[in-house]
Amino acid sequence: MSPWKASDVDDIVVGAGSAGAVLAARLSEDPSRRVLLIEAGPHYRATGTTPPDLLDANTMSLVHHSWGFTARLTGDRRVMFPLAKVTGGSSAVGNTVAIRGTPHDYDEWASAGNPLWSWQNVQPFFRSLEDDLDFGDRACHGRGGPVPIRRWRPEELTELQQEFREACLAAGHPWAEDHNHPDSTGVGPIPSNRRDPLIRISTAMSYLWPAAERDNLTILPRSSVDRVVFEGDRAAGVVVAIDGGAYETIRAGRVILAAGAISSPAILLRSGIGPAEELRALGIDVRQDLPGVGAGLTDQPRIGVFMTPKPGYENEGKSTGQIVTRTTADRFNDQYYAAVNRFDLTHHFPELRRVAGATAVFGVMVVLRRQFSRGRVTLASADPYIAPAVDLGYLSDERDYGLLADGVRGCWELASSPKILDKGEQLVAVDERIMDDDQALRDYIEKGVDSAYNPVGTARMGPAGDPDAVVDQHCAVHGVDGLHVVDASIMPSMVCANTHLSVVMIGERAAALLRDR
Numbered sequence: 001m002s003p004w005k006a007s008d009v010d011d012i013v014v015g016a017g018s019a020g021a022v023l024a025a026r027l028s029e030d031p032s033r034r035v036l037l038i039e040a041g042p043h044y045r046a047t048g049t050t051p052p053d054l055l056d057a058n059t060m061s062l063v064h065h066s067w068g069f070t071a072r073l074t075g076d077r078r079v080m081f082p083l084a085k086v087t088g089g090s091s092a093v094g095n096t097v098a099i100r101g102t103p104h105d106y107d108e109w110a111s112a113g114n115p116l117w118s119w120q121n122v123q124p125f126f127r128s129l130e131d132d133l134d135f136g137d138r139a140c141h142g143r144g145g146p147v148p149i150r151r152w153r154p155e156e157l158t159e160l161q162q163e164f165r166e167a168c169l170a171a172g173h174p175w176a177e178d179h180n181h182p183d184s185t186g187v188g189p190i191p192s193n194r195r196d197p198l199i200r201i202s203t204a205m206s207y208l209w210p211a212a213e214r215d216n217l218t219i220l221p222r223s224s225v226d227r228v229v230f231e232g233d234r235a236a237g238v239v240v241a242i243d244g245g246a247y248e249t250i251r252a253g254r255v256i257l258a259a260g261a262i263s264s265p266a267i268l269l270r271s272g273i274g275p276a277e278e279l280r281a282l283g284i285d286v287r288q289d290l291p292g293v294g295a296g297l298t299d300q301p302r303i304g305v306f307m308t309p310k311p312g313y314e315n316e317g318k319s320t321g322q323i324v325t326r327t328t329a330d331r332f333n334d335q336y337y338a339a340v341n342r343f344d345l346t347h348h349f350p351e352l353r354r355v356a357g358a359t360a361v362f363g364v365m366v367v368l369r370r371q372f373s374r375g376r377v378t379l380a381s382a383d384p385y386i387a388p389a390v391d392l393g394y395l396s397d398e399r400d401y402g403l404l405a406d407g408v409r410g411c412w413e414l415a416s417s418p419k420i421l422d423k424g425e426q427l428v429a430v431d432e433r434i435m436d437d438d439q440a441l442r443d444y445i446e447k448g449v450d451s452a453y454n455p456v457g458t459a460r461m462g463p464a465g466d467p468d469a470v471v472d473q474h475c476a477v478h479g480v481d482g483l484h485v486v487d488a489s490i491m492p493s494m495v496c497a498n499t500h501l502s503v504v505m506i507g508e509r510a511a512a513l514l515r516d517r
Contacts, residue, residue: 003240005401008034009032009035009036009250010038010252011024011027011252011253011256012036012037012038012237012238012254012256013027013036013037013256014225014238014255014257014259014264014267015039015040015089015257015259016043016087016219016221017084017089017090017260017273017487017502018087018088018089018091018301018500018504018507019214019249019261019510020089020256020258020486020505021037021087021202021203022203022488022507022511023128023205023258023514024208024217024219024296025207025210025217026507026511026515027515028211028216029215029216030515031214033216034216035216035218036218036252036380037208037218037219037220038083038219038220038223038225039158040067040224040259040263041065041084041086041221041224042065042087043086043119043208043219044084044086044087044204045209045212045235051064051065051068052453053093054088054092054200054202055198056198057096057194057199057200057435058077058197059317059344060093060320061092061093061095062082062347062348064346065072065086065092066082066083066093066494067085067387067389068082069081069083069262069387070387071375071391071392071451072375072388072391073327074392074395075446076078077447078221079451080347081390081451081453081470083263086204087219087336088204088208089112089202090306090453090503091109091200091203091204091504092167092202092204092215094138094192094264094498095319095320095321095322095502096192096200096319097190097196097497098147098180098191098193098498098500099190099497100126100180100497100501100502101121101184101496101502102182102332102333102496103123104119105256105493105494105497106495108396108492109491109493112185112192112461112462112492113161113461113466115460115473116450116473116474117473117509119182119264120290121509122489122509123182125505125512126180126501127140127141127142128142128145128508129142129146129505129508130142130149131143131144131147131148131149131315132149132180132513133149133195134149135178135180135181138181139478140180141180146203146206147196147206147444148193148195148206150194150196151178151188151189151190152189152190152192152197152322152323153190157322158322159423160315160316160362161341161343162322162419163417164339164420165187166417166419167414167417167420168187168323168325168337169413170417173186173187173325174186174187175187175188176188178191178327179324184412185333186326186327188323189323190338193501194211202255203504205467209405216438219508220240220243222244225239225259226238226239226247227266227272227383228255228268228271229249229251229292230480232484233481234481235255235480235481235482235483236251237255238255241513248266251487253482254482256475256484257484257485257486258507259487259488261297261377261455261456261457261487261489262369262388262455262458263388264458264459264487265293265459265489266379268459268477268485269284269288269379270284270379270384272285273287273289273290274288274290274291274294275290275291275292275295276289281380282382283382287480288477288478288479288480290470290477291467291468292459292470293404294377295376295456296376296458297376297377297391297392297393297455298326298371298372298373298376298455298456298457298493298494299375299453299454300367300369300372300494301371301394301400301449301452302365302366302367302449303408303411303412303445303449303450304363304365304366304408304411304449305362305363305415305427305430306357306427306428306429307331307363307425307426307428308353308363308426309413309423309424310425312422313362313423316360318342320341320342321338321339321340321341322339322341324337324338327410328499329368329407329494330370330403331370332496333369333496334369335369335403335406335407335410335412335456336366336367336369337364337365337366337407337414338365338367339364340363340364340365341362342360343361343362343363343428344360345359345360345361346359349450351448352504355428356428356466362423362426363411363415364414364415364420366404366408366411368403368404368407369497370493371397371494372397373392373395373396373397373400375391376391376393377389377390377391378391379432392451392455397448401445404445404449408430408445409445409454412435420516429444430444430446437477455488456494456499456517457489457491459471459485460489460490461475462492467470470485470489471485471489471490474517475490475513475514484514486510486514488502
């Protein structure tokens with residue numbers, strides 16, 4: 001029998017990632033509110049007990065704290081899709097890029113029927129979450145918030161990053177000292193969630209550690225949620241395996257899913273909330289027919305021009321990127337170019353490893369921030385131990401070929417700068433012939449495109465009249481009382497940035513909306 005009683009918990013938050021950790025910390029600021037935070041992965045309570053792969057800001061942790069998901073990209077191409085399984089979520093394992101997105105991104109959310117999420121309404125939360133170490137005295141920034149924001153200093157740049165900066169300026173890209181200024185575009189140093197060049201600061205560190213001693217906040221790590229349980233039409237708790245034990249029910253006054261753009265829709269589907277026919281085919285009783293659950297998945301494809309490094313330019317231990325260029329292809333700042341100091345191919349990018357015949361490459365990559373193609377998250381089985389099926393749907397819209405082709409040509413132009421090209425032994429899988437042959441370039445894109453690991457939109461926010469909407473602008477699931485979703489799932493459209501900082505903002509904004517509900 002579970003030691004948890006109905007009177008024990010006001011809010012259950014499922015998932016302690018970039019949004020869930022924020023939400024649990026903010027809700028538990030009210031001492032009268034009892035909050036239970038459930039996380040499938042481990043929770044490390046101090047720097048001394050945190051593994052090196054989570055502290056090392058210069059290397060993404062893609063193996064030791066991952067769900068081990070795979071995803072279909074194009075045709076029969078499947079890749080590892082390493083989403084985080086640890087408190088702090090993507091903020092604990094990612095490459096620490098902390099860019100807000102553009103004001104237009106959030107005004108687009110508002111125009112889709114979510115006026116509470118306009119730029120005017122979310123900008124104060126970006127300011128309040130920031131401790132901007134460089135521009136905190138500016139009106140558009142914050143100082144003293146939980147998340148440190150630091151930019152690379154000129155003396156910290158590798159030779160590659162210095163040459164990339166100069167190549168971008170020579171190509172006509174304007175200098176951008178602050179990529180988080182609302183009007184910023186061009187080339188400049190990456191803002192990162194770190195206080196120094198070495199240590200990654202996750203939301204577990206910045207939000208949960210300060211809140212950990214509160215009597216009204218309980219964190220259950222290594223505990224997996226199967227589904228939501230109901231009393232009548234109201235969500236009343238979750239079925240969870242605590243620390244790998246047998247499944248049991250914990251009840252609460254409100255349930256908030258913050259398990260991410262893959263796991264949150266999977267929990268909804270197992271709970272009988274989603275496309276009715278799809279649920280019935282799996283033997284799941286339909287509680288609420290919401291076709292948008294799992295649909296509308298969008299991600300950010302990336303591709304580039306890579307080389308094997310000459311001796312002395314391996315950049316081992318250096319940050320993946322330090323300087324980036326934001327420019328416009330279809331809409332403001334929707335293309336992102338970065339010089340990659342080093343891609344470790346030991347565990348990921350098997351096709352690139354096979355062609356390169358090496359364990360590491362460097363080069364220039366482009367990330368398409370806004371693609372037209374859409375994918376889907378579905379259940380392979382009602383069994384919670386079987387991973388959901390992730391179809392990223394890359395290149396299912398012909399328009400994305402053109403955008404990626406333009407991006408590869410941009411990478412080629414920048415990587416062909418003599419001082420960058422001179423640092424490589426050989427180009428990998430691409431040459432001038434491919435640049436001049438549309439079909440060859442198309443083939444290169446199909447074989448080489450990969451994910452930047454920024455999935456969103458699988459439980460999108462919108463008014464009840466929107467047939468694809470899953471939650472309203474207060475993050476409440478349509479047609480179900482007491483159930484909310486607060487993570488990247490709810491984004492009505494992609495932001496023109498890495499999604500991490502936007503998801504932290506979602507946690508902050510949702511906490512403000514939910515405190516009085």
